[in-house]
Amino acid sequence: MIRLLKATMAMAAVSASIAAHAAAPAASYAADPQQSRLEFVGVQAGADFKGTFHKFTAAVDFAPEALDSSHIDVLIDLNSVDSMDKDRDTAIRGADIFDVAHWPTAHYVTRSLTKTATGYAAMGALTLRGVTKDVPIDFQFTKTAAAAKLEGSAKLKRLDFGAGKGDWKSTEWVADAVKISFSLVLKPKS
Numbered sequence: 001m002i003r004l005l006k007a008t009m010a011m012a013a014v015s016a017s018i019a020a021h022a023a024a025p026a027a028s029y030a031a032d033p034q035q036s037r038l039e040f041v042g043v044q045a046g047a048d049f050k051g052t053f054h055k056f057t058a059a060v061d062f063a064p065e066a067l068d069s070s071h072i073d074v075l076i077d078l079n080s081v082d083s084m085d086k087d088r089d090t091a092i093r094g095a096d097i098f099d100v101a102h103w104p105t106a107h108y109v110t111r112s113l114t115k116t117a118t119g120y121a122a123m124g125a126l127t128l129r130g131v132t133k134d135v136p137i138d139f140q141f142t143k144t145a146a147a148a149k150l151e152g153s154a155k156l157k158r159l160d161f162g163a164g165k166g167d168w169k170s171t172e173w174v175a176d177a178v179k180i181s182f183s184l185v186l187k188p189k190s
Helices: 002-023 086-093
Strands: 027-031 037-044 047-053 056-062 071-077 105-115 120-128 131-143 148-157 177-188
Touching: 056 148, 056 177
Parallel strands: none
Antiparallel strands: 027 056, 027 177, 037 047, 037 177, 056 071, 071 105, 105 120, 120 131, 131 148, 148 177
């Protein structure tokens, strides 16, 4: 009887510890704009070209042991696009691709996060040109005493978001597929 009582008490303590651990809130971070990057690779006339968004914010609530309460929210200033070609950047900002006059930002918000064999996966909603579609991302999360880092990638099709009107709707010169990569240096929110 005493053994059963001790075993029951031990199981209750383990259950309480697991519940407390699972209920622990995710740590809150903001991306350091000086050390973080958000880039993309497109294909134009059969050759890859790389672009960067110089202005974006990222709010991250993340804990590996509390993925249900973890969350990623990224707001991108589309005017800050830089593909190292002035004419191409003008076209990207123009009415036929991003149309920054009407939609100056893109917004990505996660819906769910899961652990994978190589890191983490997130399913989130990307809103671009007023169109919202689910876009999965794969990422790794590392933490040091001073900061944390979230690095990963995604793939999307620009035409799914209407980013290609007029001459740019054809994929003859600019491919539909776009690869996204990011490296966010995260500082704890104070």
